[in-house]
Amino acid sequence: MRRLGILTSGGDCPGVNAVIRGAVLGGDVAHGYEFLGFRDGWRGVLEDDVLPLPRTGVRGISRLGGTILGTSRTNPLAAGGIEAVRAGFQRNRLDGLIAIGGEGTLAAARELCTQGLNVLGVPKTIDNDLSATDYTFGFDTAVQTATEAIDRLRTTGESHHRCMIAEVMGRNAGWIALHSGMASGAHAILIPEHPVSIEQISAWVLSARDRGRAPLVVVAEAFAPEGRQAPYAPRGLDTFGRPRLGGIGLLLEEQLRERTGIETRATVLGHIQRGGEPTAFDRVLATRLGLAAVESAAAGRWGTMVALRGTDIVNVGLDAALGELKRVPEARYLEAAVLFG
Secondary structure, three states: OOEEEEEEOOOOOOOHHHHHHHHHHHHHHHHOOEEEEEOOOHHHHHHOOEEEOOHHHHOOOOOOOOOOOOOOOOOHHHHOOHHHHHHHHHHOOOOEEEEEEOHHHHHHHHHHHHOOOOEEEEEEOOOOOOOOOOOOEOHHHHHHHHHHHHHHHHHHHHHHOOEEEEEEOOOOOOHHHHHHHHHHOOOEEEOOOOOOOHHHHHHHHHHHHHOOOOOEEEEEOOOOOOOOOOOOOOOOEOOOOOEOOOOHHHHHHHHHHHHHOOOEEEEEOHHHHOOOOOOHHHHHHHHHHHHHHHHHHHOOOOOEEEEEEOOEEEEEEHHHHHOOOOOOOHHHHHHHHOOOO
16 A cells, blocks of 8 residues: 655644645545654654554544644754655655645655655745645635734724734735734734834824824834844754744834834734634645645645645646745835825
């Protein structure tokens, strides 16, 4: 019997379990595959921490948040090297591996493929910043969660006549901020793709106040005001060498209070955006990606990533997927900016 491995690596993301379920059920029914899950991402491959995944083991999991396999930010190229991963393949008699992850995970998968290991990628990130796919699963849930939280902040701001700042995730792309900000009717949306001055932000806030509104600002975690050279990242680097972002909302709170005289409160939504049950959209998309990953494995399309193009699931090379960060186009930001102030 042919055998495939599955792992989830990087940050948790609503919809991961739906990918796992889609892959296991599709692989069992259509191709007779046996599946092994590796606990905590690449760590499970390196340390041989394996969980068998029969059909009965994935029943009812598509609606669950998180990942039944666990996850970590273990970098296989640094932690044990390619030969350690190769040994894990051999010990478990794998024909190939489905790696569900974001930029760091897929970059590792690409390197392993160049060394002759059969790996397929499934894009996983709430940030929606991976090239070559129109949407990543988890993004819709993150936007919905952020929008609901921002709606609640708005009622507090209106009750106390305050300016409310909501800091959302997204790493170096402003997709979550743009979508949740537009959905919640924010008076200013601040994203890393479009730096603006603190003076402009203050003007938007004062304009909203002067119209009798409680100003609402949505800011992406990697936003840097004009004049600041890099995003605010006081917590150092992660295991893939990327800045650990967060806290720009608190900096803006102080600056806006000083410049406008309006009582201002910032809330960092943080990991609440990554938790909880996935939306229906993300469950369907994730299930389709899981099914497509198994079909790709059966066809020998190693070194590719399954992706959404329009309404179709396609295969793209990992090089194309990682070639350029998918950021918010200027036209999309200017479209939203008409509503500011």
